[in-house]
Amino acid sequence: xxxxxxxxxxxxxxxxxxxxxxxxxxxxxxxxxxxxxxxxxxxxxxxxxxxxxxxxxxxxxxxxxxxxxxxxxxxxxxxxxxxxxxxxxxxxxxxxxxxxxxxxxx
Numbered sequence: 001x002x003x004x005x006x007x008x009x010x011x012x013x014x015x016x017x018x019x020x021x022x023x024x025x026x027x028x029x030x031x032x033x034x035x036x037x038x039x040x041x042x043x044x045x046x047x048x049x050x051x052x053x054x055x056x057x058x059x060x061x062x063x064x065x066x067x068x069x070x071x072x073x074x075x076x077x078x079x080x081x082x083x084x085x086x087x088x089x090x091x092x093x094x095x096x097x098x099x100x101x102x103x104x105x106x
Contacts, residue, residue, distance in 0.1 A: 007096065016088040023082035033076060040069045 011017055027033055047062040073079050 011089075011092065011096075014089070014092065016085045016092065019085040020082060020089055023078060023085065026078060027082065030078070033073065033079060036069065036073045040066065040073060043069055 043062060043066045047059065047066055050058040050062055074083065
């Protein structure tokens, strides 16, 4: 367990993690961005449902709507920074997962 605790601490002390945590705390106070994000998630869910039921015309409309909403929300420097750091953090976690899996499989 000590190794796992050390690994978690390294992740938590990474610049990407700290930036994501700071952005999340700031975003919680931004009702305008939260509303945009909720709208984006709603459209994403509708798109997934349309894809599952093979509704071609609806898929195209929803994809356009989703991209428009995503572009709009990404215009916020705070959201853009958050997404960039979240992507870096995700890559770090995936790399750690691959290292653990290769260690288990060898």
